[in-house]
Amino acid sequence: MGRLVPAVTRAFDILELFLQGDGTLSAPEITRRLGLPRTTTHELVSTLTARNYLVPVPEQPGRYRLGVRTYQLGSRYAEQLDLAAEGRRIAHEIAETCGETVHVALLEDADVIYVAKVDSTHAVRMVSAAGRRLPAHCTAVGKMLLAMLPADELDELLDGRELVGMTPRSITDPDALRTALAEIAVLGVAVEQRESNPDVSCVAAPVRDRTGRVVAALSISVPVVRWDEARENELTALAVRGAGDLSARLGHHGPVR
Structure with missing residues (x-):
């Protein structure tokens, strides 16, 4: 197996956190649970949000949930x-x-x-x-x-x-x-x-x-x-x-x- 890319691994770690609890998290909670620097969390969350893997929760400012792109990937996996x-x-x-x-x-x-x-x-x-x-x-x-x-x-x-x-x-x-x-x-x-x-x-x-x-x-x-x-x-x-x-x-x- 080739070398794992740290940034990609951290991005997946963030996404997998949303499988727990009520499915919503804030950036500080992600930082605390994964032990990441705040700037790293901010950059990763911003990137995932820009690609629709995460979306802000309208009624809960500062919190995020999984976005439509994760649903699309899951649906394609289920179809196969x-x-x-x-x-x-x-x-x-x-x-x-x-x-x-x-x-x-x-x-x-x-x-x-x-x-x-x-x-x-x-x-x-x-x-x-x-x-x-x-x-x-x-x-x-x-x-x-x-x-x-x-x-x-x-x-x-x-x-x-x-x-x-x-x-x-x-x-x-x-x-x-x-x-x-x-x-x-x-x-x-x-x-x-x-x-x-x-x-x-x-x-x-x-x-x-x-x-x-x-x-x-x-x-x-x-x-x-x-x-x-x-x-x-x-x-x-x-x-x-x-x-x-x-x-x-x-x-x-x-x-x-």
Whole structure:
């Protein structure tokens, strides 16, 4: 890597300060937080303002916020993101950590579509595959995504719909499903125990985009012979971490739950 340019580094340091707090800062606050000379701060802030990376806050004299140029760059970055490609990268990282099968899926109507899958290092056959659809109510990723829907959208999706089971443990009663989804919404994670495959349990966490909207879910699937309370807790934390990493790749800041 070549030599870093100090002035450019300091300019980025200033911009990144605006990701904290209420998103507004004064020049003295920037000087204090970064330990810069006052003249350096003034020159950098003036330059960033002239290029529309910062703008004065009209109702708060002497304070600045991020300008339209940062929004334009962020929007262009978001346009270039590919959920499937980013999902595969994160799924590989999580699968390498735990040795189990990792999925990334999104919701379409009442089904989930798997957009990424990385297989376990163990010889276990899974019912899923990238591109395959499964009933959302039978899977951890699907229940996670259903639980994050606004109440009116969930009602529209479930009213009058027959919930077909994939195993004897699948939830096929609408009231029971609504109860389970309400619990998942509070917990921020979903668990499926042999509901889509009689030999597999899963845990899933939500993936959010830069607006905070849930756009996908990431799950870790485990054969029941390797599933117990300790393993569930371990993989739940790992699924949340993976979903958080993928959310960050999509521009989200903050926790995913």
